[in-house]
Structure formats: C-alpha cells, structure tokens
Amino acid sequence: MPKPRILIIEDERALADVLTYNLDKEGFEVSWAADGQDGVRKAQASPPEIIVLDLMLPIIEGYEVCRILRSDPKTQNIRILMLTARSEEVDEIVGFNMGADDYVTKPFKIKPLIHRIKALLRRNASGEQPRDVIQAHGIEIDRVNHLARADGDDLHLTPTEFRLLWTLARQPGRPFGRNELMDRCRGEDANALERTIDVHVRSLRQKLGFRGDLIETVRGVGYRFRAESPEMSEPLA
Ligand code: CA
Secondary structure (H helix, E strand, O other): OOOOEEEEEOOOHHHHHHHHHHHHHOOOEEEEEOOHHHHHHHHHHOOOOEEEEEOOOOOOOHHHHHHHHHOOOOOOOOEEEEEEOOHHHOOHHHHHHHOOOEEEEOOOOHHHHHHHHHHHHHHHHHOOOOOOEEEEOOEEEEOOOOEEEEOOEEOOOOHHHHHHHHHHHHOOOOOEEHHHHHHHHOOOOHHHHHOOHHHHHHHHHHHHHHHHHHEEEEOOOEEEEOOOOHHHOOOOO
C-alpha cells in the first residue's frame, strides 16, 4: 500500500519539524509549506490525503487557505485538520464554518494529534461513497449527468439545489456550516446564492417530499444529510 500523504502548512519551523519527524515515523509521506500561499500551491499541485493547517499563517491565513481548497474540486475532499492557538477560535461552529474536518488547539500533545489524523484518514478510506453516483434512502444522485431522482422520478433540482444535495449526501452524518455550503454550492451562477443557504435548503426539502427530513438541521452549525445508521453520525459536542 502506498504511504498516505500529508501536507503540513505551518510557519513555526520547530513545530513543523516535530510533526514531520513523528508523522514520518508513523508511516506518512510528509511535505511541508511554511506559508498559506505555498500551502495552497502544494495542495493543488499534488493533493495529499490530509492537511494539517495552522490558522495563523503568513501571506494567506489558514481559514482563507481552507476556503480556497474547499472551493476547488481538485482539493475540496482533502481532510483538513486545523491547528489553532487562539482560544476564541476554539469553537466548533467556527471550525465547521471554515470547512475544517477537525481541529486541535495549541499547545498540543503529539500522540493525541496523530490519533486524530489517523481517525481522519480512516474516515477518508471508508466513509465516502464512490465518486459519480450516490444512492441513499431511495435517492439517486448522478453527478456526471446532473440528475437527482427519488424512486426513479426526476426531482427537477436547480443547479444550486443539486450541488447542495450532492455535497451533503456525499458525507452522510457530517455537519456542514452555512458558509462552507455557500462555498461548495457556488457555481457559475453566483447570483443564485444571493438567497441564503436556508432558502435553498427549504426548497430542496420541499422537492424531496416526504424525504425532506433527510436534510437535518444541526443547531448552531448548519445542515447534514442523515447518516445510514445513527452510529455513523458524528458527535456534535
Ligand atoms: Ca502560525
């Protein structure tokens, strides 16, 4: 099996060295970027499985790096673990709104951090559906043909509703913040997002009919697609 690849975007050299040393020992292929711009470039040039992303970075800050990666189809599925030192950023809601999959507060211990990274990697390997067609709860979403059906009947979604459903259903049980959904659903028709994400969700739920409650509201965060089984849902607290 090829080594899982991990990109560390961190401007503190000493910390990057410690991470590199330990992750290398754990069998990862590690690369390093010392600022946000270089980080984005490296992630786009050769997308790794996981990025460890510092929040406070030179040139482009961590949350902006996250936004850029999440809005680029080539990099949007990379697992991102955010490192943050600012206590006011240690807020789950902020983390999800920025589109990070997980976060760790500095200072941190190396062992638990590696544990979290491995958990993200497992999620990557097992939790995702094949690329182009999603089937769940009687719904079929075909990305290539831009078709969403319920029991074989076309749902007649708008492009934004389609992207919204695709994004949520691809990772059942994973909560998405409204800002992240905005970023991911923004297509060529940027105007469509002058309406809030809530309005699109309401309309999508209507079109899903009795299945509308598959799009669950996650209070204080945003929305998620119902997991196949309850234990697949990620804890929210
Ligand atoms: Ca920093």
